[in-house]
Amino acid sequence: MTQFLQLLFEGVSLGATYALVALGFVVIYRASGVINFAQGAMLLLGAYLISWMAVDVGLPFGVAVLAAMGALGAFGAGFHRVALRRVVGQPTFVLVMITIGASIAVSAAVEAVFGDNQRLLGDPWGSSTFHVGAITVTWVKFWGIVVAAVALAVYFSFDRFTRWGLAMRATAGDEEATLSAGVPVGRVHALTWALAGAMATLGGLFLAGFPSAPAHGLGDAALRAFPAVVLGGLSSSVGAVAGGVLIGVVEVMTSGYAPSWLGTNFYAVAPYVVMIAILLVRPYGLLGVKPAERL
Amino acid sequence: MSRSLARRGALPAFAALAVALPFGLSASNLTTATFVVIAAIGATGLNVLVGYAGQISLGHAFFLAAGAYTGAVLGEDHGVSAALWIPAAGVVAAIFGALVGPMALRLKGLYLAIVTLGIVFIGQHVLLNSAGISGGPQGRTFPPVVIGPFDFSPGQTLQLGGLTIDRSGLYYYLGLVILAAATAFAWSLRRTRGGRAMLAVREREAAASLMGVDVGRAKVGAFVVSAALAGVSGALYASYLSFAQPTQFNLDMSIQFIAAIIVGGMGTAAGPLLGSAVVFALPSVLKSLPFVPEEGTGGISVGDLTSISYGLLIVVFLVLEPRGLVGLADRLRSLGRRSAAPDFTPAISLNTPEEAHP
Numbered sequence: 311m312t313q314f315l316q317l318l319f320e321g322v323s324l325g326a327t328y329a330l331v332a333l334g335f336v337v338i339y340r341a342s343g344v345i346n347f348a349q350g351a352m353l354l355l356g357a358y359l360i361s362w363m364a365v366d367v368g369l370p371f372g373v374a375v376l377a378a379m380g381a382l383g384a385f386g387a388g389f390h391r392v393a394l395r396r397v398v399g400q401p402t403f404v405l406v407m408i409t410i411g412a413s414i415a416v417s418a419a420v421e422a423v424f425g426d427n428q429r430l431l432g433d434p435w436g437s438s439t440f441h442v443g444a445i446t447v448t449w450v451k452f453w454g455i456v457v458a459a460v461a462l463a464v465y466f467s468f469d470r471f472t473r474w475g476l477a478m479r480a481t482a483g484d485e486e487a488t489l490s491a492g493v494p495v496g497r498v499h500a501l502t503w504a505l506a507g508a509m510a511t512l513g514g515l516f517l518a519g520f521p522s523a524p525a526h527g528l529g530d531a532a533l534r535a536f537p538a539v540v541l542g543g544l545s546s547s548v549g550a551v552a553g554g555v556l557i558g559v560v561e562v563m564t565s566g567y568a569p570s571w572l573g574t575n576f577y578a579v580a581p582y583v584v585m586i587a588i589l590l591v592r593p594y595g596l597l598g599v600k601p602a603e604r605l
Numbered sequence: 606m607s608r609s610l611a612r613r614g615a616l617p618a619f620a621a622l623a624v625a626l627p628f629g630l631s632a633s634n635l636t637t638a639t640f641v642v643i644a645a646i647g648a649t650g651l652n653v654l655v656g657y658a659g660q661i662s663l664g665h666a667f668f669l670a671a672g673a674y675t676g677a678v679l680g681e682d683h684g685v686s687a688a689l690w691i692p693a694a695g696v697v698a699a700i701f702g703a704l705v706g707p708m709a710l711r712l713k714g715l716y717l718a719i720v721t722l723g724i725v726f727i728g729q730h731v732l733l734n735s736a737g738i739s740g741g742p743q744g745r746t747f748p749p750v751v752i753g754p755f756d757f758s759p760g761q762t763l764q765l766g767g768l769t770i771d772r773s774g775l776y777y778y779l780g781l782v783i784l785a786a787a788t789a790f791a792w793s794l795r796r797t798r799g800g801r802a803m804l805a806v807r808e809r810e811a812a813a814s815l816m817g818v819d820v821g822r823a824k825v826g827a828f829v830v831s832a833a834l835a836g837v838s839g840a841l842y843a844s845y846l847s848f849a850q851p852t853q854f855n856l857d858m859s860i861q862f863i864a865a866i867i868v869g870g871m872g873t874a875a876g877p878l879l880g881s882a883v884v885f886a887l888p889s890v891l892k893s894l895p896f897v898p899e900e901g902t903g904g905i906s907v908g909d910l911t912s913i914s915y916g917l918l919i920v921v922f923l924v925l926e927p928r929g930l931v932g933l934a935d936r937l938r939s940l941g942r943r944s945a946a947p948d949f950t951p952a953i954s955l956n957t958p959e960e961a962h963p
Contacts, residue, residue: 345715396924403661404923406715407867411919414860418912422905533726533856536719544715573734582723586708589720593711 312444317566318559323451323516325558326458331513331535332542332550333465334506339544340482341502343402348389348409349510350532351416356382356511357431357518357528358424364432371434375515379508386507387500394503395496417529429524437520450519461512462551465505469547474501482545534561534578537585543595553596557581623781627774635773637889642780643841644885648865648877649787650834655863656872657800658827659807660709664721665835665862667705667728670854671698672836673747673843674738680748680844687750687757691783691840698836699829706828710821713810725856732851744850747843750779759847776845783841784878787834792874794830803827807872857912861885864915868922870929879930883918887911 331349338346346352356378363374393408435449469475480488481498489495510532517531518524538557542549565577594600627635651665672694679690705724709717732739739745750757755775763770770778794800802823805813814820843849861884869880888911926932 345719393920393924397927400923400927402714403659404927406661406718407863408920408923410860410863411916411923413916414857414864415913415916415920418909418916422909422913533722536722540716540719573730575733576730579723579727579730582726585723586720586727589712589716590708593713593716 313566315443316445317562319445319447320451321559321562322555323454323558324562325538325555326455327513327516327554328535328538328558329551329554330458330461330509330516331532332539332554333462333547334509334513335535335539336542336544336547336550337465337478337502337509338506339539340547341478342394342405342481342499344394344405344409345544346409346503346506347406348413348416349506349535350529351413351420352382352386352507352510353514353517353532354417354420354526354529355385355514356507357514357524358420358429360511360515361429361431361518361524362424365430371432374432375511379511382507382511383504384507386503386505390500390503394499413529417526421526426526431515431518431524433515433519435520448520450516454516454519457512457516461509465509466547474498478502534581537581540585541588541596543597543599545599546595546597549595549597557584560584620785627770627777628768632771632773633889635771635777637886639773639777639780639845640842641881641885642777642784643838643845644862644865645878645881646780646784646787646841647835647838648862648869648881649784649791650831650838651862652866652871652873652877653791653794653803653834654827654831656866656876657795657807658803658824660824660827661714661718662721662828662831663718663856663859663863664705664724664728665831666854666856666858667721667725668698668701668832668835669839669842669858670728670732670851671701671832672839673849673854674732675836676840676844677745677747678738681746687748687752687844690748691750691837694840695833695837698839699833702828702830702832703825705832706825707821709824709828722856722859725854725859729851729855732854739851742850742852744848746848747846749847750776750841750844757844773845776841780841783837787837788874788878791877795874799823799826861915864919866929867927868915868918868929870931873929873931876929876931883930884915887914 331353334349334352335346338344359378359381360371360374363369363377364371367374369377389412393412394405397404397408433450435453437448439446439448440452441447467475469478477488477493477498478501480491480493481495485495488498513532513535514524514528517528522528522531534557535554538553539550540553541556542551542553560580561577564572564580568576568580588596626638630638647665647669650668651662654660654662675694675697676690679685679693680687685693705721708720712720733742735741749759755763757772757775757779759772761772761775763775795804799822802813802818803826805816805818806820806823810820813823839854865880865884866877867880868883869878870876888907891910891914892907922929926936928935
């Protein structure tokens, strides 16, 4: 039982991080129908920027995190402006492929600049822990849950209560009607890219926390947020969060309980196995809706 | 008219160049050319799936692996002749394609891309844990091609008249023959009922279905053709390397193939060849540049520089010339004939309205 609760806690913490990353996918997808395959690379870049500013530059950790979120927000909006706005009206396929190309280029550039060794994250928590009953709680995992919850609350209130949030929802509903109502749809798209960049940075922060570290494999870890977003359905924010937590729990539970015949490191592919199984039953995810098509 | 004449002249010239090429290249450049030819077989396959049928797949590396390990198990572990294990690699990969293909019936567009991405990771996991087939994480050796009097083992050469063809040259010519057949097949596929069905599915699935196209058949067919060519390509690739690890068949490999067909021009017959030449020759070209440091001397590594370059190539081509090098060539040609009206026939238009936003 203790082991179960321990794994459950760690799963929820990992899942909260996946939820942030997955929400980054959904924000962009809702506004422009594009899956951002560069989310993993943005996450990697964010984690390395935090590490660079906190360790090499020597900024206080909180400042480093905020600065990295700002930088990635600017990067996301800039990428949208430089590459994606030029191909407006092209099939979605083209936009998605552009994000794949960007993903490869960015993660290789990160490796070229920072080398391929692990780095220190520079966070104040390190490997310190506290105990709740028999469960050992690492501070970084604890803060992972708290920060993800706060970030999600901020995002959902932004989406619900502000003018820009309204514009985002309107763009998701009907882009042309929104445009004709005077909403700057291009800027809304840029905003969603900036939001996704900031969320990716937070995701990178906690994926790189103890016992992990900023290293090149983070990009692959971020790809495991794909199953999360697919489970929830690409167009559902709530689904992304639920899917994220579910995938985190599945991953950690299989790392603890998977029988040996499934092979070593089965936990790393368990999210994909769950995803394929669910998609074959519900092709648009658990909470997604099959879009109607006009001929 | 002039255009088709130009193309008719270009084909024999291109073929003659390809045949004569090994005699004009240094050993290291010939190695690169051999990899390009072998990869182009796989790219031709991916082009059928993505360029013709409009199904986005990130799973190509998985099918290459299926072919490579079929070749290894049959050729090395069971001593089967290469005349059998090369086709068998294609057949086994095609069977996997037929298993994965039906997923495309339920999943559209981007969902399919994500699922095929998952398949690459799952395939790698299975291979890493099946030491009997793959040698586990340490990797295994792959058999050289031996067909009758032709022995492609290291150190062997073929004397043909006064010419000597070394191991790389042998793989080059074998790859070239298979590539020519694959290209001819892909080219003529567009003119068959099945090929046209794929194009119709790409343009508009629902409309194609209403007009009586068997959408399921077209999609699964595209997966099977694509996987079969990937399997042959993978078997030759591993055999030429003679040693490989499961982790080499990774997502990056899939993306390189995507880059190749985008850079070359999706949906065209020549696109995969041109694109492969650019993408898979990049490492050697970059290595030879004066400002790129030697491996291991610090600074930016060739591998990173390669990845950055082909990542940027994907972005630049899609933003500026989505029809790839083939489209670029068309543009140059129409610049040459100023008077003639420019030809704006799109080589590709992937309309996937299911995923277009409502």
